[in-house]
Amino acid sequence: MTAPDEEEQLELLPPPARARAEARKAKPPKVRKPVERAAVDPVARVLVDVPLAHLDRPFDYAVPATMAVGAQPGVRVKVRFAGQDVDGFVIERAATTEHTGRLQPIRRVVSPEPVLTADVAALTGAVAARYAGTRSDVLRLAVPPRHATTEKESSDPAQSIETVADGDAVAHYPGGTALLDDLRTGSPRAVWTVLPGDDWTELLAEAVVATAGAGRGVLVTVPDHRDLDRLDATLTRRLGEGRHVVLTAETGPAKRYRAFLAVSRGAVRVVIGTRAAAFAPVRDLGLVAIWDDGDDLHDEPRAPYPHAREVLLMRAQETGCAALLASHARSAEAEYLLRTGWATEVAAPRELVRERISVGLTGDSERDLRSDPAARSARLPSEAHQLLRDAVQHGPVLVQAPRVGYATRLACDHCRTPAVCTACHGPLRLRGPARPPECAWCATPAPGWTCPECGGRGLRAPVLGDARTAEEIGRAIPGVNVRQSSSGERVIAEVDDKPAIIVATPGAEPVARGGYAAVLLLDTWLLLGRADLRATEEAMRRWANAAALVRPVADGGRVLAVGEAAQPGLQALIRWDPAGLARREIDERVSAHLPPASRVATVTGEPDDLEAALPTLELPPGAEVLGPVPVEARDARDEEQVRYVVRVPRAAGTALSAALQRLQAQRSARKLSHLRVEVDPAELG
């Protein structure tokens, strides 16, 4: 290492530091050109786009006179930060600064377009706080990338909406008409349970028309593109062309930015879209609405993983606008809003429900799920077989067949009650062949588990081979057109009223013009077997969304589910009582300290990092830390990751988020590795 000529070399070539020092001495100190500052409000508060949690706050910059007009709140700028040029948003102009040092000037106003409105700027801060994330992450979700060419185009000026709300579509809901009236003048908040057979896009359109007709803005989010297309079509019919805009990440950058600009410029005040649209800068927001808030597509997969429903509710809370959660089923969160009195319920009376839908149940006990090949021929219980044959004479029939491969939790092999941890009510799962089952949350082993329902001692993981349902039905009922609609592959949006059997995976059910003659729900136990706290709620949601596509009872529509009569989710389905199931779920979660009755967060990372980090977490009173539990590596690099679950009483949720945010800021300041923090994780199990 120490070569004899190294000293010579050092003398010949002075070290770079010395060279720089001498160069600095040699030249006279750089005379900074005194930038002339703006006469009014020469200070701009700027949110800089740096990924570091401890720098996630506004910084003050000097506004050069040349940018006095351009550097308005909401515009994108380039600024010098820690020696490099970074992007930022001006969020405020001010006369003075608290900062004692010299202010750097704004380098450049990237575009004069004020894309970050005051409302949305506040919202991004609130969302970051709620989800213990950084505002710059939320800003990336909220403001689409700029597209310079598109920005040069003008947006057509706003047109007022003159359509009158048509009370007919909602007349059969007690309180429905009153809700529409309230939307014109006030800010009602409602959970709307949509009757099977009703076209939800028509109901939402009524709410949109009522609000927009009163001159206020509306924002609606839906889970996927098929929903979006349907709502788009209905709104186009009701409002006319150009009165609303569709915001979705799936259209190209130019189209997306064009739609966004139409909203931020106030040219369009009715916005529909998928989850990212929840941040749309709608002017004079009067109503936020969400269709089927229980759908996990509303969950943003990018940090800090906000849920569209929560974003919309935060907007309603902050701006005081109206809020509407509409769905066939009911999420635990929606029920919680009713229980706390934050929202009121709109639902159809029982008699009307009975006129619309009748769900039958047939057992599947005749087929032995464990001995697979022999059971294949008996895959369709005789009653289901009969229904298919009869109903297909009268029109299309929908068969919902869940795809296997869901993360499965353990269940009693006798009565199929999901097995839960006695310590924390988390789901039990198997981690290895020679180990007893253990809790997926707190890792407490459960040797000698006994079913609390039936006293059974056997556990099973409900896993089956691939269900070739369409094929089997084709064989069982020859001569019938059998079509498939599978999520992720071929999804059929709509079918006509010709006789056919449509086999669909949950969430991919086509809408039938005129309704289905029958809906058959197969393998209900598979949906219930998901290793997740929400398994029952989610199963009900998926069944309800399929069953709701059936014709009214009076027109011969029939629904048949194949499953166990004892299962609470199926009982709720048969009674068509999503509200009752949601109430039951909430009761259970209150007593078991589960969300939304409690606030839960997960923290994932290397075991050593977590062991060092968690003691420094300033947890609110009543907090519990469960874990660690090993997690499957997301990619090959991060082997050996573990996860902790932190839960606190609901009232301490804000404190928990703040503590986690501080933890991340401290770690980022100390250059420690990043931990994955998820508040209200999408999946818990």
Place this chain on the structure above:
DNA sequence: TCAATCCGTATC
């Protein structure tokens, strides 16, 4: 004694 290096802290 001076400079190179390390460490911690602030970044406007």
Place this chain on the structure above:
DNA sequence: ATACGGATTGAC
């Protein structure tokens, strides 16, 4: 991240 200041180490 990078830049800077103060403390620390090391070679004369």
